[in-house]
Amino acid sequence: MDLTCGRPLADAVEQLLSGAGGDPLLVSDYDGTLAPFRKERNEAVPPPSVRRALEAILEAGGDLLILSGRRAEEVASLLGLPVEIRGCHGWERLTAEGVLNSPSLRDWESHALESLASELSGFPPPAVERKPISVALHWRGRDSVKESYDVVSDRLVRAARQAGLEVLPFNGGVEYRLPGCTKGRAMERILEERGGPVCYLGDDVTDEDAFRVLRGRGLGILVGDRARTEAELRISPGCTEAFLGLWREALTKTGAGGRRR
Numbered sequence: 001m002d003l004t005c006g007r008p009l010a011d012a013v014e015q016l017l018s019g020a021g022g023d024p025l026l027v028s029d030y031d032g033t034l035a036p037f038r039k040e041r042n043e044a045v046p047p048p049s050v051r052r053a054l055e056a057i058l059e060a061g062g063d064l065l066i067l068s069g070r071r072a073e074e075v076a077s078l079l080g081l082p083v084e085i086r087g088c089h090g091w092e093r094l095t096a097e098g099v100l101n102s103p104s105l106r107d108w109e110s111h112a113l114e115s116l117a118s119e120l121s122g123f124p125p126p127a128v129e130r131k132p133i134s135v136a137l138h139w140r141g142r143d144s145v146k147e148s149y150d151v152v153s154d155r156l157v158r159a160a161r162q163a164g165l166e167v168l169p170f171n172g173g174v175e176y177r178l179p180g181c182t183k184g185r186a187m188e189r190i191l192e193e194r195g196g197p198v199c200y201l202g203d204d205v206t207d208e209d210a211f212r213v214l215r216g217r218g219l220g221i222l223v224g225d226r227a228r229t230e231a232e233l234r235i236s237p238g239c240t241e242a243f244l245g246l247w248r249e250a251l252t253k254t255g256a257g258g259r260r261r
């Protein structure tokens with residue numbers, strides 16, 4: 001474990017990039033990893049220094065992919081960089097050129113989500129997020145939402161599970177989601193599609209599935225100080241920009257970035 005962007009992390013990155021052949025891929029979560037949390041979710045953008053570091057990776061020929069719980073197009077408009085985005089935990093795929101692929105749902109899946117959304121209709125609209133595969137309730141900065149949710153949560157969880165949905169708490173809210181739509185499944189697909197080394201950066205409990213899949217097959221880095229994690233390494237949130245700089249340097253040093261140019 002490493003709480004800083006010091007030497008051991010640089011060594012781990014260089015080792016990853018010098019090992020397996022193929023183009024290296026940096027995959028990152030968005031909220032809480034690249035963009036600090038905001039009460040108004042549509043205001044969550046990366047700090048200028050982090051954006052510059054991401055641009056520098058792209059300029060160095062690095063390959064970058066965002067894997068987020070948000071809608072892919074929402075991330076694209078907030079991030080504003082020409083990168084591929086897997087939204088809704090990998091259900092949606094938005095190419096760097098702006099082509100969106102979002103599979104359609106089966107009838108029972110649509111009905112289960114509709115039913116859950118109507119259960120949450122009494123909450124303030126900004127707190128409820130309806131996505132193709134899930135409905136999320138956000139209570140960050142809204143204590144009254146959390147208090148109201150606590151009153152009904154047992155009943156909602158029972159109803160959701162009976163309807164075939166999974167209940168996934170995350171940092172600042174809870175998500176009712178179709179089964180199997182996890183970042184672990186998304187990471188499996190990414191590894192199948194790409195032959196090169198993969199590094200994943202994430203902060204939340206939903207990122208643990210992806211870290212688990214990467215064990216022994218790539219490098220998982222937790223952004224935060226959670227004690228229990230499947231990630232191999234961790235960095236403090238203030239170190240994200242430094243890590244991105246380190247990734248770009250390693251791309252140049254190992255010649256890995258140049259393979260794409």
Ligand SMILES: [Mg+2]
Pocket residue numbers: 029030031032033202203204
């Ligand atoms: Mg996150």
